[in-house]
Amino acid sequence: xxxxxxxxxxxxxxxxxxxxxxxxxxxxxxxxxxxxxxxxxxxxxxxxxxxxxxxxxxxxxxxxxxxxxxxxxxxxxxxxxxxxxxxxxxxxxxxxxxxxxxxxxxxxxxxxxxxxxxxxxxxxxxxx
Numbered sequence: 796x797x798x799x800x801x802x803x804x805x806x807x808x809x810x811x812x813x814x815x816x817x818x819x820x821x822x823x824x825x826x827x828x829x830x831x832x833x834x835x836x837x838x839x840x841x842x843x844x845x846x847x848x849x850x851x852x853x854x855x856x857x858x859x860x861x862x863x864x865x866x867x868x869x870x871x872x873x874x875x876x877x878x879x880x881x882x883x884x885x886x887x888x889x890x891x892x893x894x895x896x897x898x899x900x901x902x903x904x905x906x907x908x909x910x911x912x913x914x915x916x917x918x919x920x921x922x923x
Contacts, residue, residue, distance in 0.1 A: 799853075800832055801842050803862060806887070808843040810869040813880045818873035828865065852891060857919050859891040860905075864915045867905040876906060 807828060811821035829839035853859045866887060870880040884905070885898040893901055908918045 796834060796838060796842060800834070801845070803865060804829060804834075804839055804842045806862065806866055807869045810866045810880060810883060811872070813870070813883050814873075814875075814877045816873070820872045820874075821869060824869055824872045856922070859888075859893070860919050860922060861915055863888060863891065863901070864905055864909065864918055867902070867909045871906065871909045881906075 804825065807825050811817050811825065825843075826836045826839055829836065829842075834842070853862055863884065866884060870876045870884065881902055884902045885895075888898045888901050889895055905918070
């Protein structure tokens, strides 16, 4: 499993734990994302328990938005987004190079798109 996929899975796992609850819907989503990349449920379990990986930061705006969208999906998987999850999304956006003053708008935009089940490809095309 490459580092970018491992980071995605770890980021999703971290997002799921952010509200101190790990809902069944969140676990199901984590496994579903793994399957989309050809990774078994057991490999997902191993990836989130392994703390030896190299940090991967997407280089393109599309890659950044795609990962932020995935993290937002995980935050919304249980039907509730708490302040801690929003804060983690904002911190991640800053880490990806977005300006701090824009993070509130970015996070609210992504939350709205995820709630309305707008496909990530459409979200990316809207920001271009």
